[in-house]
Structures are given as C-alpha cells and as structure tokens.
Amino acid sequence: MLSLGSYQSRNCQGLSRRSFLKASAALPFAAGLAGIDPRVLAAEAPRAKSVMLVWLIGGPSHLDLFDPKPKAPDLYRGPFAAIDTRTPGLQVTELLPQLANLSDKFSVVRTNINYNGGHREAGSIGMTGYSATDGGEGGGGGPPGYQPHFGSVLARHRARHRLEADSIDLPGFISLARGPIGDGVGPNFGYGGGTWGKGHDPFLFSCEENGRVSIPELNLLEGLTKNRLASRREILAKLDLLRRRADQSDFVKWNAVYKRAYNLISSIDANRVFDLSKETPATRDAYGHTSFGQSALLGRRLVEAGVPFVQVNWSQFVEVLFPNRDYGWDTHSDNFGLMADWHGPLLDRTLSALIQDLDQRGLLDTTLVCCMGEFGRTPRINNIGSRDHWPHCYSSVWAGGGIEPGRVIGQSDPNGEHPLTDPVTPAMVGTTILELAGASTAVRAELKVLQNGGHIIDGLV
Amino acid sequence: MTHPAAIHTALLLTSLGFLALAPASSAHAAQPQQVTRDGQLKFAPVFIDRGKTLVYSVHNQPKRVSIMRLDLATGKQTLHYAIGSDSQFDIAFSRDRKLECFARSGGPRQLSLVIRTVANGKDIVFDPPGAQRSTVRSPRFTPDGQRIVMTMNAPGGQQIVSLNLQGKELRSLTASNGINGWPDISPDGKTIVFSSSRNGALDLWLMDSDGNNQRRLIASPRRDIYPSWSPDGKRIAFASSRDGNQEVYVVDRDGNNLRRVTRHAERDGFPIWHPDGHRLLTISERGGRFDFYLWNATESASDPTRSGT
DSSP: OEEETTEEESOHHHHSGGGSOGGGTTOOOSGGGTTOOTTOBOSSOOSOSEEEEEEOTTOOOSTTTTSOOTTSOHHHHOSOOEEEOSSTTOEEETTOHHHHTTGGGEEEEEEEOOSOSSHHHHHHHHHHSSOOSSOTGGGTOOGGGSOOOHHHHHHHHHHHSBOTTSOSSSOSEEEESSSSOBOSSOBOGGGSOGGGOGGGSOEEEEEOTTOOEEEHHHHTSTTOOTTTTSOHHHHHHHHHHHHHSSOHHHHHHHHHHHHHHHHHHHOHHHHHHTOGGGSOHHHHHHHOSSHHHHHHHHHHHHHHTTOSEEEEESOSBSOBSSTTOOBOSOOSSSHHHHIIIIIHHHHHHHHHHHHHHHHHTTOGGGEEEEEEOSOEEOSSOOTTSSOOEEOSSEEEEEESTTOOOSOEEOOBOTTSSSBSSOOBOHHHHHHHHHHHTTOOHHHHHHHTOSOSSOOOOTTTO | OOOHHHHHHHHHHHHTTBOOOOOGGGOBTTBOEEOBOSOOOEEEEEEEGGGTEEEEEEEEETTEEEEEEEETTTOOEEESSOOOSSOEEEEEEOTTSSEEEEEEESSSSSEEEEEEETTTOOEEEEOOSSSTTOOEEEEEEOTTSSEEEEEEEETTEEEEEEEETTSOOOEESOOOSSBEEEEEEOTTSSEEEEEEOTTSSOEEEEEETTSOSOEEEEOOSSOEEEEEEOTTSSEEEEEEOTTSSOEEEEEETTSOOOEEOOOOSSOEEEEEEOTTSSEEEEEEEETTEEEEEEEETTSOOOOTTTSOO
16 A cells, blocks of 8 residues: 555555656656666676665664673673574574574674764764765765765666566665654765765655555655645646746755656556555564564565665664654663563564565575664663663674575674674675675776775675 | 343444453453454553553554553543653552653653643653653552652663652662662552562562562563552562563462463563452553453463463
C-alpha cells in the first residue's frame, strides 16, 4: 500500500497512470538510474547483488548488545548478562537471545571506530567513509562537503553496469524512514549524493507499523494534497504557479520530487513491491509490527525486486523520549531501562527475522546485510546512570553477500573502550560493502570515491 | 458452557479491538484471555476503579508516548491527558485517587515527575537534580499517600528515592553500585520490592520503606525485573529471562514457591495483579504485537503447546 504525501490508496493501479502526467514518461528516474542504458550489463555478477544497511541511528551501546564485558568493573559492565551463541568465542547480552541462536548466519566486528562524537557528523562519516571537507553539519558546511553515500556510489555504478537481477523500475538507492534522518538540529548531510549532488540522493519511503508506505518528501511540499494530485491540469497549474514565483528553490525541489514520484507510480510492478499485504501474516508477524520491523520487511521486498542498495533506518531521529522525536538509540539517560524494555528485544526480533527470511528465500547469499550505528556508547557509565556517545570502539553485524558467517572480527579491550586489534574505519566499512557489491577498486577509482585508507575488513570475507 | 449472548458480545468487542474480561472463574490455567488487540507498544499498566479501568502508557504515535485509559466493561479507550508535544508515561494513582503522578519529557530535564491534583489540575513538577538529561521513572505513591517512591539517575548507576507530595524532602533509599529500578510498594506500605544489579545480574531485592534492611529476595544469572506485589501482600509477580526467554513468574514474599505463569516463545512482561488477587495482567508479545493478557495466577504454565495465543 503506497501513498503519496498524505494520499493513501489501496488500489495502486487507480492511482498511477490516470493520476499523473503521461507526457513525461521519458523522464529520467531518480538517483541511481539517471541517464542509464538498461542494456548495459555487468560482465561478472558480484557476490552481493544487493546491500541492506540496517542503520541504528543514535548510537547503540556495544557493551549492552554485541560486546558484553561481564568481567569489567561495575562502572562499566552494565546489568545485562552475557550469553553464549552458536559461535565459539562470541557472547552477546541476554537482550539478544534470538540472534544468539542464529549467530552461525552472521559475523560481528568489534573494533569499529569513527572520527567524530557528534551524531550528524559521525552518521555522515559512517555512511560516506570520510569527514566533511567544508566543516560538516556543525561547521557551516552542507551536503556537498561529504563524499557520496555508499548507496549512492553503488546505485551509480549499477546504473552503468546493471545486473540482470537489477530492477529497471525502482531507484538504485532507497532509504526507509519517516523523513530525512538526523537529530533535532537537522538532517545528516551525508545521507545521499554529497559531492555528486542531490540527483544521487536516495529515494525516501516511510513505512509505518501497519505497513502503510508513503513518500515523506511529498509531504514537505506546501499545498500538495490528495486533491492537488488529482489531475494533470492541477499539477500543471501548480507547476506554472511555482515557475512564476520568485523562489525558484521550491520549484526545483518540487520538480525533482515530482519526476521521481511520477516514474515510480507509473510502474505497476514497482507499486506491487510496496504492498506488504502480499506477505503472509506469519512473515509480517515475524518481523514485528513496529515501523522498524515492517521497514525491514519492505527492505527485503525491495531487495527481492532488484534494488541494489536499501537503507533500513531504526528511526528518523537519534533522540528517544524527547518531544517530537521518535525512538532512536541516543540513550544518554535511562539506557538500561530502555534497552531492557524495547531497544534490545525489538532489534533482536527484527534483525533475526530479516536474516532468517533472507536465508530461507535463498537471498542471503546474494544480499549483504550490515547493521550498525554511527558510534557506540561510553563503556563507563555516566553521571546519570547511563551511557553517552563513544566513537572510539563499537560493533557492527554482517551477514550474507560474501561474508564468512560465524566469526568474531577484532577484539576490544577489557572495558570495551578501544580496539586491541586493528580498528575498522568507516572507509573500510564502505570499501567492504562496495567491493562485495561489485564496485571494485577500479570502479571506485573511476568514480573518485573511497580511495584513501579503505580496504576490505580482514577476516570478514 | 459459555452463553451465546456472551459470545456475541465478545465478538462485537473483538471487532472493536478489544475483548471483554470474563469472570475470574472462567480463566483457565496457562490459557490467557486477550484483553486488547491493537498491538501497540505498551508499558506500565495500572488497574484503577477496582479493576474496572486499566491505565497505561503507549507508543500511540510515532513521536509521542501517551497515557491511555481503557474501560474494561465497554472497551472504550481514551486519552487520560490531553496531548501536547511532550511524552507522558509511568502513571501512578494515590489510593484516595486525589493525586496522580507521571513522568514527562520536555521540561528542563529529560524526564521530570509531575504530581497532579485531580480536583483542580494543579501540577507540582519535580525536576531531578543534576544534568539536563536527568530522569525519573516508575513512580509509586506510598499507601498512606504521604510520599512518592521512584527511580532517579545517580552517578554511575540508578537509585531508588522518595520525596513528599510537594516534590521536596528527597531521600535516597538505595545507595548501591549498579542499577536499582522498578520499585513497587507492599500493600501495607512497609516493604519495597525492586530490581538491583549490585551483585552483577538484575535480581529482586526487598527493603523496608525507609531503605533499611536491604536483602535479596531471588536471584538468577539473567534479569529479574518489573516486580509487582499481590493485593494480599503475600506474593510478587515479576518478569525474568532466567529460562532464556522473558517470561512472567510468581514467587512468595519469602522467596519460596517460585512458579512460572507464562510459557511462550515471545516476550511476556510488565505483570500487575488484578485487584481480585487471582489474576495477573501482562503485556505479552504475540505475533509481533503487544497486547494485554489476563492469566490465572494460581496455576503454573505447563505444556507450551497449550499456552500463548
């Protein structure tokens, strides 16, 4: 069930061609497909046909999830027990019993690092590989200060070297969230095209806990309601009005979104992908009836339909229990209550369901799943009994798509504060993802991305 | 045998997302009654009006947690307070129902305690001392209506404190290492049960109402949380992952006679006692949805194939 802005329709066919301008059928598609020749196929299929980046925005506590330290002092350890998994040498906390029982399907990296302790900057670095060149979010910069997101890179590569399995109807890079991800101050600048421009941003969809899918960008456009989308004449009138207005930025924004939405809605096959009612109730239940759970299921459907890169976001905002914010991982306070009540168990359910579902459908071998946040949280419990930002050492989970499962990569020190073995940088994360997905060293050199300091994470592949 | 009219009523209410409560005698061992069907993320339930109304916290909107009340006779769900931009949750009621208190986001602290006089809507707000991110959780009125017991963050951990109804005279009841949380006060007001990780894992502990005589009630290598006193003060229900998955258990107040109430592959939590003292209400995850279930607390879970829904 897909809706445009505030408009919701069960009958995707009824919403599509009749409701939109037919004259623009040749408009180039969104980020990944602009200017492509669909006949151009890659010479060799990569190990990962698709990538799912499960982004735990806000910074999940590594000590309370994938890197427990039961022998650490009280001020570090936290209250959750460490439990064994199917993987020798891998313990996780008691909040993750289902993942513990599935650990032969994934590997854990325990030495991730980031270069910034701020959410937006660290998030952008985590999704692009590098710090901003213009000061970034906190220094007066903008999106062009960042390298393109890993997803933008892959979408651009696949636009030129399409795999047979790649969708020609759907964007090459889709992000699932209620809106542009970030914190209360603003969005992550590194969430999209960066130096390549907004044309390489992901196409953003929102999926609610009931499976309703919408396009948040259209909600941002003033006056664009169901009625306004009802006819070609009204759309043209709106365009003309915007053209006459002095503020051209509105028109540019509207036009870009319109073109992308038009192409998507014009594709009946694409619309079917967004209808979660096509899934069995048991499958929908398995993922959990939360926005995150159903988004992960939608992500699997998008992968199945041939989308090269899908980012499933835990929430839109980093904050939790803040006015007008959803439910991020930024647990500066009440970390242990929140982790016990919701964050830990909900992650356990959805991530294990996703890995199992991909595996049972035969998709895991060709789908790379990477689950992580922008950083971890302070191993030392803070002055208000909780945990703060910690970019110096944290964990990530990897499955499928060429990953060797059942491994623990790297080791943190006894209190989980710093890596004891080689740190895994954001550039290494991006290099590993792109290499497995077919954007080789030569491709990255040609695209001028991820050339400095990146190599595949040792032992993971 | 169930009367056809009762079935009709149940079906009607089910269609409204609600299943009427049957009398206690009809509750079968290990086969709970499902009370709601909306599936929303819920927590911190409280019975009021002698069990006729349930008040609880729920993630009913993407960016807000609200306090809802459910009329168990009609199935009607209403907001307990008007919606603002803040989140409100963890409500408690004084025994005489003249006062209510709850945690609220959006003030100078991340989570403040609001003490509201029902008659005139006047609020007294307690902002926990310390950093801007300071919080309070799980408030409870003492049975004599003189004080409120709750959790409050502290350096390196979390402690249980009490304060008077003016939000003053703050007293620390625990001062241990680790996390102390989820306090509940015995019906006679003399004893507080709570969860503490001072020895490593989260175990159940007891203390006198003034914080003295702290002693461990029950322990396991896994977490024991959400304790709730029975109305007669003889038993304590709680959630534990001691058997791997989080389930609900009951133990006598002396730590003996531990028995498991739920047995299901998904989570069961937030148990509270129905005022009749025979039934337990839980928030149980079934099919990835979170709803209230009512269990007969006098019998233990047995065959897993018969339990859950």
